[in-house]
Amino acid sequence: MEHRIKVLLGAVYLLIGLLPAQGWAQVRVGVGVGRDNTAAPVESNDLLNYASPKEYEIAGLTVTGTRYLDPNSLVSLAGLKIGDKIRIPGEVVGSSVRKLMESGLLDNVELFATNVNENKVSLMFRVQERPRLYRVSFLGVKKGEQDNLKDKIKLNLGKIVTNTITKNTQMAVRKYFVDKGFLNTKVKITTIPDSTRNNATMRVLVDKGQKVKISKINFEGLNELDETAVRMKMKSTKEQRFGRVFTPSKFIPKKYEEDKKKLLEYYNKLGYRDATIEHDTVVHKGGNTISINLKLNEGHQYYYRNIDFSGNYLYTATQLRQVLGITKGDVYNPEDLDKRMNGNPGQDLSSQYMDLGYLYYNAQPIEKSIEGDSIDLEIRIFEGKQATINKVILNGNTKTSDHVVMRTIRTLPGQKFSKTNLIRTQRELSTLGYFDPEKIGINPVPQSDGTVDIEYTVEEKPSDQIELSGGWGGYVGFVGTLGLTFNNFSARNIPNFSAWKPLPAGDGQRVQLRFQANGSQYQVYSLSFTEPWLGGRKPNALSVSASHTVYRTFYDPANPYSIYQSLQGRTPTGSYTNTAITIGLGRQLKIPDDYFSLTNSISYQRYDLNNLDLFYIGYKDGISNNITFNTTLSRNSIDNPQFPRTGSSFTLSGSFTPPYSAWRTTTATEAPRDKYKFVEYHKWMFDASWFQTVFGKLVLNTRAHLGFLGSYNKRTAIGPFERFILGGSGLAGQGQFALAQDIIGLRGYDDRSVYTADYDRAVDQTSRSQGGVVYNKFVAELRYPVSLNPSATIFVLTFLEAGNNWASYKQYNPFDLKRSMGFGARIFMPAFGLIGIDYGYGFDKIPGVKDHASGQFHFTIGQQIR
DSSP: OOOEETTTTOOGGGGTTTTTTTGGGGGGOOOOSSSSSSSOOOOOGGGGGGSSOEEEEEEEEEEEESSSSSSSHHHHHHTTTTOOOOEESHHHHHHHHHHHHHHHHHEEEEEEEEEEEEEEEEEEEEEOOEEEEEEEEEEESSSSHHHHHHHHHHTTTTTTTTTHHHHHHHHHHHHHHHHHTTTTTEEEEEEETTTTTTTEEEEEEEOOOOOOEEEEEEEOOOOOOOOHHHHHTTTTTTOOOOOSSOOOOOOOOHHHHHHHHHHHHHHHTTTTTTOOEEEEEEEEEEEEEEEEEEEEEOOOOOEEEEEEEEOOOSSSSSHHHHHHHHOTTOOOOOHHHHHHSSTTTTTTTHEEEEEEETTTEEEEEEEEEEEEEETEEEEEEEOOOOOBEEEEEEESSSSHHHHHHHHHOOOOSSSSSOOOHHHHHHHHHHHHHOOOOGGOOOEEOTTSSSEEEEEEEEOOOOOOOOEEEEETTTTTTEEEEEEEEEEEEEEGSSSGGBBSSBBBOSSEEEEEEEEEETBTTEEEEEEEEEETTSSSSSEEEEEEEEEEEEEEEEEBBBGGGGGOOOHHHHHOOOOEEEEEEEEEEEOOSSSSSSTTTOOOOOOEEEEESSOTTTTTTOOOEEEEEEEEEEEEEEEOOOOSSSSSSSSEEEEEEEEEEEOOOGTTTOOTTHHHHTTTSSSOOOOEEEEEEEEEEETTTTEEEEEEEEEEOOSTTTSSSOSSSSSSEEBBBBSSSSSOSSSSEEOOBBTSTTTTBOOOOOOTTTHHHHHHHOOEEEEEEEEEEEEEEEEETEEEEEEEEEEEEEEEEESSSOOOTTOOOOEEEEEEEEETTTTEEEEEEEEEEEOOTTTTBOOOOOOEEEEEEEEOOO
């Protein structure tokens, strides 16, 4: 846009020497134009006498023509003020106009002298404001791309339209499409002004063209490494070929530069420290394809020879070499060296010093000499002084009480600084579930007296959950569920009604209520309470839970269709109730390490059967009592409960009832109600889960689950209680509910369907419903996060899974597994917990249920333990 500057009073002082003698007569100077005088300015040459400039005092300064801008602010930008003495003609007059134009706010500036009286002059700036952005329209792109461009560029409506804004917009739009592989994108921007409203519409015309593909990648100088491995390291830069789906061959300059760095890092990890890309060219082959030529200089592969230490007084060189774990002849790998020096807390070189308080420790590896393919390394250590923790500062816990957080923190005032304890505290704060794991900040602040303050910053996230769901299945039909979980409850604040927001919170206690029902036919009520720090001094967890289950059947053998008829006013033909209460106490262990915990609990369950053959064994009426002692040894070191990247979780539990058969005799003719009056069994469960980052954000999770149910002696058969039910999503309560049984999922197969009783005959549904006495299940999942936002953590996954369930130990074969594979997604919302959907394809036949390979979808709610 061309801008005009009409300076009618000494506009350009620098042109004095360039103008002809009569040039001043060509300049108009407005004089005597007041507020009420609308006459055209008269020409006056007195003020433009360059041969004899005259000094004037500014008596007045005004600005006209503004609509949005503040006149007083424009006067300030001009650099003039009332009372200033200026020469007319003079440089100050011209510079005031230039300053206003250089502000970028104005399209035109004129300067008039409105009143001249002896040595005083009044000046008026007449300005024209630049148009403001009213609308941005994108042409030539799809609606979704338009929305993305608006979010990406973020042009604020009402902003003054300048050449800089137009140019930056053009560059940003082109970069957006180039980053998506449209290398030939052309962008043209037209600004359409509306003078009546001083607005402008910006039209952005985009011609994306076709995506540019990579037809060929040529390597020169590739001698030492396998070409396939080198190509694999360029993950986002691939040749075009048929069938390439997950890594398309479009050329993105930014990704290409990243891949070149990754390629050199790969060489460095293998000991080729001198590897370089001497030059690379991108050749346009015409059309929409390019080829890439890379000339490599691999250099030599280097190995460690001698590693010496200097500055070390606390540890000997031999001790430090053992911690470092590098021996003579190992491939020289700077990345691995850095991990061994500053990597895993408690296992690296820095932890040896920092865990003893040496906060100011520093170590620098220096390549002392290079001979042939061998490198001598000297690690220069500065140990410094030990630092004691002065105080711990906590910020951001607006809901959770200070004592709940402080009892988790492992760096306490008076202790020596410890790097391992610092990282461990971060992990412990993440696993509480009250704070966003991605935003937990740790900042050691050294003090002048040699101590250090530790500042922790947390950000609260919603931790309470509500479960509201429904499902259809089995004879029960529709089953609705309402569950409430308060993960940060405060029992001591119950009498304090001012702390109810909406319930008292902040003390880290857990309260869970759940109700599940299908009218009067099926109902479950449960309540649990957990205090993780009983007494407040040690992490001794007290848990109390109670539940009550009611199931009624209205099936009439004389009328097979009675199950589908209305239940209004009908009397149940059979019923079942189960009342249970459990009290448990857990504590953290110190040996083998403090990731271990031991939990012991005692539970009582009362089963009441009334004309209902629940287990299909002729046991229709009677009361069974189940008194169980359970002990569980577990170790949990995962880093994040919502989306773990590293760590593991192991659990070994045993459940034992009193051995009633040791002092009572039974006969074959004994009635079931007497035989099962007291439930007897011992049960063992093992669950293990490992998490490991593969690369980037991709995480591998492998799991193993085993369960065994047995009797105390051969005279007593294993009863129908606490058996295993395998198959499907692993959900109970959706019509196919479990009573005195363990439900375990196996994706790709129907619910409750996986069961092996005899290889020679098909298993009938009655036997299958009784469940197995031993099961195995193995899982491998690859997980990738879509969003780690604490309000909605989302990740996708693909899995391989195998398992089986056996009716007796005689048929048990750990290699006879039902296999499946598939994919799925999980979303964790604090208000609703974990919700998942999977598609599983089962490969193996199940007699009487699954005759050929097939797939199906599974829906899950909550964290599945097995």
